Amino acid sequence: MACPSGDDKREPGPTVSVIVVSYQSGPTLARCLEALRAQTFTDFEILLVDNASTDGAPQAAAAADPAIRFLQPGANLGFAAGNNLAAGQARGRWLVLLNPDAYARPDWLEALVAGTRRHPEVRCFTSLQMVADEPDLMDGAGDVMTSAGIPFRGGYRRRRPADLLEGEVFSACGAATIIDRALFLELGGFDERFFCYCEDVDLGYRLRLAGEPTLLLPAAVVEHVGSASTGVRSDFSVFHGSRNRVWTFLKNTPLALLWLTLPLHVAVTAGLLLLHWRRGDAGPAWRGVRAALKRQDLDPILVSRRQVQAARKAGALDILRVMALDPVAFFGRRLVIRRYRPSAR
DSSP, rough: OOOOOOOOOOOOOEEEEEEEEEESSSSHHHHHHHHTTTTTTEEEEEEEOOOOOOSSSSHHHHHOOOSSEEOOOOOHHHHHHHHHHHHHOOOOSSSEEEOOOOEOOHHHHHHHHHHHHHTOOOOOOEEEEEEETTEEEEESEEEEBBBTEEETTTTTTTOOTTTOOEEEEEEOTEEEEEEEEHHHTTSSSGGGGGSSSSHHHHHHHHHHHHOOOOOEEEEEEEOOOOOOTTTTTTTHHHHHHHHHHHHHHHHHOHHHHHHHHHHHHHHHHHHHHHHHHHTOHHHHHHHHHHOOOOOOHHHHHHHHHHHHHHHHHHHHHHHTTTSSSSSSTTTTTTTBBBBBOOGGG
């Protein structure tokens, strides 16, 4: 993890810093930024990070809107490091992370900021994501973690329930979330070794271990394409998703829970590999699992584990309380949203 310190002295800035990390996002970036310009809440800045795109879309967007703070690191840093770079330069009290293929409804930022004011003790919130080309279907209502250590987006491609209420979820999807900037920096931001995929779940798990809850705000809605740059079920996304899922489990699971659930994690991972084999993409999935366990890459993850576990404030039972107990709850993409009780912290 590499994220600049939050102890710098800076002039008062906007309430919100919206970070958009772009990589080959030409087909979606313009619409994403147009939706931001139409927001009813206006006290925000936009930081646009170009991860060495060759389509010219980030440069065109920055030229068209001089108010955009345009960052060009000169290389593809990945989603994790790209957001960390922008977070270190952001001036807002809150960081809002938005994928370039997510289109915010006009009152999205207003709903997010209203949530922070309703719950001043909470420092991370996630949006309700709808499928961009099928807006009757959810793309996700917070991230769920099963007892086997397998994360998934709750409610993915299911119809929105009429009674969907604000509540506590395991973690926030990085496609559309708001987090206290000081807290993000204090935790070291995203783990840059993940590059992309599951880096948001890893951060959310570390928030959980630090005793910080995450709330779903169903009134804050974006329409999300998903994997527009990397491709759904591409070799790239399957490899990184498979590798990073193992790292998230090994790095963050409290020891008592780790030994209890390790056999489940191994069994479910084997089942997922079989599913990939049936789909024809077992190769990158298997390479991802093998890469996760390679000594030279696993050792730094285990060093991080010792640091994370030494600093944690939440116990194994606290973590288990917000998980889906069913180890294969990802079948059906069920919703797991619990009533938020501030006194439970």
